[in-house]
Amino acid sequence: MKKRLSIFFSMLLVLSMFLAACGGGDSADGDKDKKGDGGANPDVPQEFRVNIKTEPYSLHPGLANDSVSSNVLYQTFEGLTRIDKNGEPQPAMAEEITKSDDLTKYTFKIREDAKWTNGDPVTAHDFVYAWKWALDPKNESQYAYQLYYIKGAQAANEGKGSLDAVGVKAIDDKTLEVTLENPTPYFLELTAFYTYFPVNSKIAEKNPKWHTDAGDQYTSNGPFKMVEWSHSDKIILEKNENYWDADAVKLEKIEMYMINEPNTELSMFDNGDLDWAGKPFGELPTDVLPQLKDEGKLHVEPIASTYWYKFQTEKTPLNNVNIRKALAYAINRKAIVENITQGGEIPAMAAVPPSMFKENEKGYFKDHDVKKAKEFLAKGLKELGLKDVSELPPITLSYNTDEAHQKVAQAIQDMWKKDLGIEVTLDNAEWNVYIDKLHTGDFMIGRMGWLGDFNDPINFLELYREKNGGNNNTFWENAEFKKLLIDSQKERDPEKRLQMLKDAEEIFIDEMPVAPIYFYTNTWVQKDNLKDAVMSGLGEVQLKWAYFE
Incomplete structure (x- = not known):
């Protein structure tokens, strides 16, 4: 999460950005690496090691509500859109997006090559399932209100309306239609947020606890897949060969440690055991920040x-x-x-x-x-x-x-x-x-x-x-x-x-x-040869494009 971005536009600019960036028929391969290697050095292991401090609250997109969980979810899942390297939403799971003239109805065409880590196709039904699951009051999703932009969503979440009346439906396996309560100029940015991520409905309906451990049941649809979750110790991710844009992914492995001690985190970085120390994944000791800044090592x-x-x-x-x-x-x-x-x-x-x-x-x-x-x-x-x-x-x-x-x-x-x-x-x-x-x-x-x-x-x-x-x-x-x-x-x-x-x-x-x-x-330090770990102005980091020179 880290390329420097000048973000935050006036509302007029935000509105025009969304109208231009994700209109019907827009190609989604703008983020693809045209050269094929992205500058990655074949002689350098493409393995990224970082500390996330503590056990994630939840790795279910509908239950997560904290930065620790999101630091994992943004690597393992993907929404209808993804915020690109320039801070703009681009089609992701959706390859085509069309909008009604009054900006209250969106139609998303899901990629034919969109797959879950177990090989299942990602369908429009998976989005409907995930969003309605989060809105179902019995699931106590803290972030359900992020879906209130959708028609009928708030009423359903508050028990005043039916989930069947929520304005999201699968027209067919690959077509998702969303009706909003009001025009929402930032809706295509919202669909890149983790509460809007899909869930593999086939897996989740059979096993409600699918999200609590690594293994065959934990299916995701992003650039990386989770292969190990040693609770309160570490999480290991590997490149997802089923990801539609796998050619753009250079990292082969991500190791996420859970050490809630800033001095230990910095020592691990200094000893070569971490490639990144500090926010947003972990934390640097506050008393060393001035020294790191004086040495020209600190990123702010x-x-x-x-x-x-x-x-x-x-x-x-x-x-x-x-x-x-x-x-x-x-x-x-x-x-x-x-x-x-x-x-x-x-x-x-x-x-x-x-x-x-x-x-x-x-x-x-x-x-x-x-x-x-x-x-x-x-x-x-x-x-x-x-x-x-x-x-x-x-x-x-x-x-x-x-x-x-x-x-x-x-x-x-x-x-x-x-x-x-x-x-x-x-x-x-x-x-x-x-x-x-x-x-x-x-x-x-x-x-x-x-x-x-x-x-x-x-x-x-x-x-x-x-x-x-x-x-x-x-x-x-x-x-x-x-x-x-x-x-x-x-x-x-x-x-x-x-x-x-x-x-x-x-x-x-x-x-x-x-x-x-x-x-x-x-504030963080990183290995000098780590490139394109893209940080947005909201502070989250995407490792989809990251690599080591």
Whole structure:
């Protein structure tokens, strides 16, 4: 995931891009290697070794909801479209895409040579099965809301409508028809996202646990296939000989280790045991970033992603907006990015990254505004009927086990104690345990980051549209905010639509269900002869084109 890209266009440019890039009859072989060897050195093993830190949450496209899982899925699966080296969606599993004039109906012609790793043909039925499976409320897909652009999808997922009424159907084995609720200019980018990946329906219907281990049952349709999954140890991928564009794939093998220790990861890289160390796969020790930068070894790439603390707004005292704002305003973000993370991150006083809203480089409030924080605290205490901070119910700040998250949490714990007199207890857990706690609301303040799924501001706001939405662990909801998001999806004027999203973000920041902390960068080191590991502006890496010179 790594070629430098200038991404994030204005909405008009995004719209024109989609109209031009994926019209009916477009060829999908624009990404194919015309020379045949891609510069790969036949004397150099085409084997890529990387650390992904921890066990993936799930390798089912309909259940995955985290970067660890996506780092595997983007190598093993493929959607109707794929984001190419230039950051644009191109036909992938679909060889031909046509759209209705009003942009509410899409017809995808599935490739005749599209196959699963076991040799089964990829069919339109596999997409219908996968999307409806994710929408079925009994499967508890956290990302089901990403499919709400499809007609009837939200009603089906909320139990208010039938899955049979969802606007996706297989006209025949190789023709998929999708009807949308509203024109969605970024829909062809969405179909490259992992929730929209197909699932081998023949396998999944026979074995609901097909996705839990490597083996004959784990079938995928991307550039690589999984041949080994030693849980909490490593995953091994190999080139998928059944992939339609196998000629473009140069890597023969990918080894993904699960070592949640940044210093060990860097040592393995220095010793030649890894070809890549750092984000988005793993993590570099924060204290070595300045040295690596001085040595000219560090790669730094701004990405559309926000690091924030989520407030469980149904738990006292975080059910009080002024207490939440007091905690958010008291954070010294500049100190955190300069002294702890040290990766060129931008302090965040907004939710949407500046690559989408330029004005968010400044944000909605002043960083480390202790005076204002104390005013909010006093107001919040009064509303709760408390005399002072000593009467506040205990507050716990949770994070998943990681050196950088720990340092940030400790720094913010100190800030809240020093500037507000609020005692906060820290709590950490391994990733799978931690993410389950957040999903069930079993936390008070929880660290999370949001990596953009597609290039549109709504992706950072729609998380909080519904109180019980898939990734809304805050349980916050606001009627005006929700209406602005819904109405924005019907607005044809790009400038008016963007203003509606800005208005929604202003409401969001004013009620502060999360405290934004910084906008991410990806920081990593890599072997000098590794080429074309393509990183998008959203931060994910595709290894389809990667090779060693």
